Amino acid sequence: MSGKLHTLYHLWRMSSASREELLAFQWHKLKPILQWAYDNVPYYYGLFTTAGIHPEDIRSVADLTAIPVSSSQDYRTRPLTEMLARGVNPDRLVRRPTSGSTGKPFVIRRTVMEDHLLNQFRIRVRHAFGVRPGDRTAAVHFSSGAHSRHNLAGRIRHLLGIYRHYPVDCLASPDDILDQIADLQPDSITGYPAVLAQLARRQLEQPRPSLKPRLITTGGEALGPHRRSLIERGFRCPVFDVYGAHEFNLVAWQCPTGSDLHLCEDNIVVEILKDGRPAAPGESGELVATGLHSYAMPFIRYKLGDIVTRGEDACRCGVPFATLRSIEGRRHDYFRLPDGTSFHPDRIVVPIMEAEAPSFDRWRLLQLKPDQIVLQIQPFRPLSPEQLARLSAIARQQLPEAVQFSVEVVERLEPEPGGKFRFCRSYVEAPANNDNA
DSSP: OOHHHHHHHHHTTGGGSOHHHHHHHHHHHHHHHHHHHHHHOHHHHHHHHHHTOOGGGOOSGGGGGGSOOBOHHHHHTSOHHHHSOTTOOGGGSEEEEEOOTTSOOEEEEEOHHHHHHHHHHHHHHHHHHTOOTTOEEEEEEOOOHHHHTTOHHHHHHHHHTSSEEEEEETTSOHHHHHHHHHHHOOSEEEEOHHHHHHHHHHHHHSOOTTOOOSEEEEOSSOOOHHHHHHHHHHHTSOEEEEEEETTTEEEEEEOTTSSSEEEOTTTEEEEEEETTEEOOTTOEEEEEEEESSOOSSOOSSEEEEEEEEEOOSSOTTSOSOOEEEEEOOOOOOOEEOTTSOEEOTHHHHHHHHHHHGGGEEEEEEEEEETTEEEEEEEESSOOOHHHHHHHHHHHHHHSOTTSEEEEEEOSOOOOOTTSOOOOEEEOSOOTTSSTTO
8 A cells, every 4th residue: 555545544543543553653654754855855864964863763753853953944045956855846846835934934845645645634623623524614815826726636526515615815804705705605614813803803793694604713823712702702603723834734733622732643743842852741842843744845853933832642532642732823913004994914925925935034024003014024145126126016016005114124033032933913903913802
């Protein structure tokens, strides 16, 4: 049985497996990807060699600590040919550009089959939340051509009438979004917490009686208890949170019967490090993960930049997956403009990232006043006057004339005290900007 078929066979059975069976599967997948990366990916061959180790030295998951930790910076500062497996055609790979939860724009690449396989973990999670194969889901996200390519599996599911997703542009006005969702009559809704919180508030103010989803799933940024409560009140259904990362797709998901999150340990090996050592249950640390199914561009002991709190080694609900108690999650702030309207930062961020991401090391978008927005850039390489002018022109196309926009080049941008780099932030009071909304 091929590796991908072997994974698919076990994927839908793992929730009822024992902890020992899960760990055995994890080790069965970890060994070949370590050897593959050493033999075929120049970056990892160099990393292993410099550290004086060979894949055969890794005799258990615990031995992974012998391998140095990597980050997006390691990937971005090297030629693509060093990060991809030999013989892989970059032009035939799926590209997953991300604005970067750590403020570092980055493009992940994998084969079409790898992309479809990783999506199966999300389908399993939605099934666990109560989404049925014949359900219709309204997906309230940013629509980007880079994310919609190679979606053959999604088109096939639509034709077959199973796990159908209907995209709704999250940048439309709340009323337009709610009207579109009401027309779709979906069984479930998925989207960013900040967007769904705004929709929930509008739904409370002006209800669409026909809008009756059975459940809602959130992801992409921090949910928080107040946003969760608002969304549940607005849509009168339960809310389940999902923690993902472009590098691995699914990282963890909320236990359907509790508040902890299940780690997707048949997709990744997770380490939570506090001051360089494994965190104990209840301790917070940085999440480091190793992907088990990505061969075109492997991620081995890769730090996401997220601070999480470790839970128990198996959830009380009976599944074999270890848990997280909490996540210092990603957050988009809505910007409140002078005329009182809300402005989603992605309207600036996404086109800028798609146009100039390779030039940035770090960036941060700040709203200092209702009529003043600043893009701070820590450049990866010097920016020409033409590039700076192009950034301003892109932003100006999205902003009202009354709002000033400027680009500020800085030597270094620091993360916040909690360890998370908050890449969009407003200093203007706005109801949906925080968890007290």
